[in-house]
Amino acid sequence: MGCAMTVFDVSDELVERLSTETGRRLCEKARKGRRRALRRISHFAVLVTYDGVTTEEITFETAPTLSQIAARTGQDAYIVSIGMKRRSLRERFGLNLPLAAE
Structure with a gap:
């Protein structure tokens, strides 16, 4: 029992x-x-410069390697910063609405 x-x-x-x-x-x-x-709503932003004055932002879906950055920017680019950014709601949903009512 x-x-x-x-x-x-x-x-x-x-x-x-x-x-x-x-x-x-x-x-x-x-x-x-x-x-x-966070991975779904974020992207990696690489800020580069070619002339030391102006900058350009290149985006990647996943963390890029140096060779991937060089392939997209060329060998004469200087990396200013690499960071992870969240996409805005407008960007995530593809909204093309005006920012303010007219």
């Missing part, structure tokens, strides 16, 4: 440990979802 377990047989320590583990897993799942969402 088996023994029936009652609510009082579960120790508080076990409940706390399981609760903590569940919370940790939920936080990790949420963190992964946020990272995935």
